[in-house]
Amino acid sequence: MSLKAFHIVFIIFSTLLALGTGAWCVWVNLVEGAPIYLTGAIASFAAAIALIVYGIWFYRKMKRLRIIT
Amino acid sequence: MEIPYTISTRPDTGLWNAKVGIWLFLASEVMLFGGLFSAYIFLRIDAAPGMWPHGLLNVPVGTMNTAILILSSVTVVLAWASLKMRRYRAYWWYMLATILCGVIFLTVKLAYEWPQKFEHFGAYIKPEALGKYEKYLGNERRTEKGLEPRIEITGHLHSQNAKEYEVALDPVNAEPDNPAMDRPHFFPLPVTDKIATIEKEDVERATMFLPTHSAYFASYFTITGLHGMHVLGGVLVFIYMWLPVSKRLYQRNPEHLANRVEVSGLFWHFVDLIWIFVFPLFYLL
Numbered sequence: 001m002s003l004k005a006f007h008i009v010f011i012i013f014s015t016l017l018a019l020g021t022g023a024w025c026v027w028v029n030l031v032e033g034a035p036i037y038l039t040g041a042i043a044s045f046a047a048a049i050a051l052i053v054y055g056i057w058f059y060r061k062m063k064r065l066r067i068i069t
Numbered sequence: 070m071e072i073p074y075t076i077s078t079r080p081d082t083g084l085w086n087a088k089v090g091i092w093l094f095l096a097s098e099v100m101l102f103g104g105l106f107s108a109y110i111f112l113r114i115d116a117a118p119g120m121w122p123h124g125l126l127n128v129p130v131g132t133m134n135t136a137i138l139i140l141s142s143v144t145v146v147l148a149w150a151s152l153k154m155r156r157y158r159a160y161w162w163y164m165l166a167t168i169l170c171g172v173i174f175l176t177v178k179l180a181y182e183w184p185q186k187f188e189h190f191g192a193y194i195k196p197e198a199l200g201k202y203e204k205y206l207g208n209e210r211r212t213e214k215g216l217e218p219r220i221e222i223t224g225h226l227h228s229q230n231a232k233e234y235e236v237a238l239d240p241v242n243a244e245p246d247n248p249a250m251d252r253p254h255f256f257p258l259p260v261t262d263k264i265a266t267i268e269k270e271d272v273e274r275a276t277m278f279l280p281t282h283s284a285y286f287a288s289y290f291t292i293t294g295l296h297g298m299h300v301l302g303g304v305l306v307f308i309y310m311w312l313p314v315s316k317r318l319y320q321r322n323p324e325h326l327a328n329r330v331e332v333s334g335l336f337w338h339f340v341d342l343i344w345i346f347v348f349p350l351f352y353l354l
Contacts, residue, residue, distance in 0.1 A: 001092070003331045003338070007146045010338050013345050014139050021132070024353050032252060040132075047136070054143070065154065 004062050011055040018048035076324045091332040095339050102343055105295070109288040109350065118217055122285045124253020125278070130182060131352040134174050138341045141170030145307075145334045152327040157319055160330075164311045167337070171304035178297055185257075186278040186286070190226040192234055198271035205238065205265050207245025216251060222267060225260050226277070234267045234275060255352075289351055296347060299340045306333045 001009075022044030029037035074086045082089055113121055148163035194202055199220065203209065208218040222242050227235040241250045243261040269275075280287040309315065310330060319326045 001335075003146060003149055003334045006335055006338050007142065010142055010342055010345075013342060014142075017135070017345050017349065020349060021353065024349075028255065036256065051139075058146075062150070065150070 008055060008059060011051055011058070015048050015051040015055070018044050018051060022048065076322070076328060085328060087328060087332045088335075091335050095335065098339060102292075102295075105288070105292050106346065106350070109292065112284045112288060116284070120217070122283060124255055125186075125285075126289075126352045127182065127185070127257050128255035128352050130177060131348055134177050135344060135348045137170050137174050137177075138344050141167050141174075142338055142341045144170065145330075145337050149327060149330045149334050152319070152323065152330055155323055157316065157323075161311065164307055164330075168304055168307050168311060171300055171307070175297060175300055175304070178293065183290075188225060189223065189278040190234075190236060190275070191221050191223040191278065191282060192236065192267050192275040193221050193273045194267075195271055195273045196220075198268075201271060202265075202267070205242040205245055207250075210246050211251070214251075219245065222265060224265070227264055229269075232269055234269065234272070236265050236267060237261065238263045238265050292347060293351070296340065296343055299336075299343070303333065303337045303340055306336075 022041045025037045025041035025044055029035070029041065072086070076085060078085055079089075144163045144166040148160050148167060151157075151159035151163055194206075199206060199208060199218065202222060205222050206219040211218055219241075222236060222238070224236040224238040224242065227237050229235065237260050240247075240254075240258045240261055242265065243263040244250055267275075276282045278286055280290045310326070310333065315326055315329075318329075
């Protein structure tokens with residue numbers, strides 16, 4: 001597996017982590033009622049979206065530059 | 070001696086040598102970390118209800134360190150792509166960013182997170198003496214609510230003599246009857262000014278938050294320590310590839326340097342992937 005492929009796998013796992021952290025923050029907010037965790041949830045979901053956008057950009061760029069091994 | 074297949078692929082494997090080598094090495098790393106993660110999971114499953122420490126780590130700081138490692142994976146892959154496009158200047162900057170991310174991660178871990186644990190103290194009270202420390206444990210109310218009893222008093226060790234510990238209490242022991250203290254706090258609360266005196270003869274065991282404290286901290290320090298050593302190794306390799314010595318290799322054979330960056334980048338991604346599992350296991354769950 002090339003670095004490019006492994007990077008895409010890594011970004012997928014990072015996205016899942018961001019989504020999981022967001023869900024965890026929502027859960028803690030529901031249990032504790034602390035708004036700071038809601039901020040954390042929003043930040044985590046935003047990070048997940050950013051990672052998805054980055055992953056797509058990276059894949060297209062590598063394909064365009066033909067850096068695919 | 071000239072090492073063959075540093076750029077061209079071997080006819081039998083279809084890969085250049087270093088790539089075969091790094092994947093064999095990473096396979097052994099999977100077994101190493103896999104064994105440690107398995108040990109952690111089984112220790113946790115086997116722990117008595119309410120006995121596994123929770124909420125002792127600083128989640129915001131851990132989140133920041135996670136973001137730094139993810140960013141470093143982005144910069145290292147961009148460094149490699151820059152070399153493939155023969156843009157050495159861009160490679161140099163991306164590699165510098167990767168090194169800085171690794172250094173920041175290690176600094177936060179070794180100069181902030183770990184020392185915070187080293188100066189924290191916990192005393193496990195003997196079952197027959199729990200009643201004596203009820204004002205710090207709040208177990209009557211907890212029993213009424215169906216919660217597991219507290220058996221540990223934590224805080225900063227103020228002083229000690231042959232017979233007693235004096236502990237500046239954590240909020241959980243300073244206000245044990247406050248319902249807010251029934252839940253773990255992922256944003257750490259500062260130690261209070263309230264001092265408790267604990268007689269040593271009432272203590273089953275007492276220790277700072279070191280690997281000797283509990284199976285939780287033994288697992289935490291083992292796994293994060295081993296991971297930190299891998300981060301340090303990666304940073305040292307990146308520094309070598311960032312120094313002028315690598316520029317000479319680039320001028321002689323740019324593809325050779327690109328391949329070296331690719332295998333070290335694969336190692337770095339693996340190390341970062343390990344952290345993707347460490348963070349939720351230790352900090353959140």
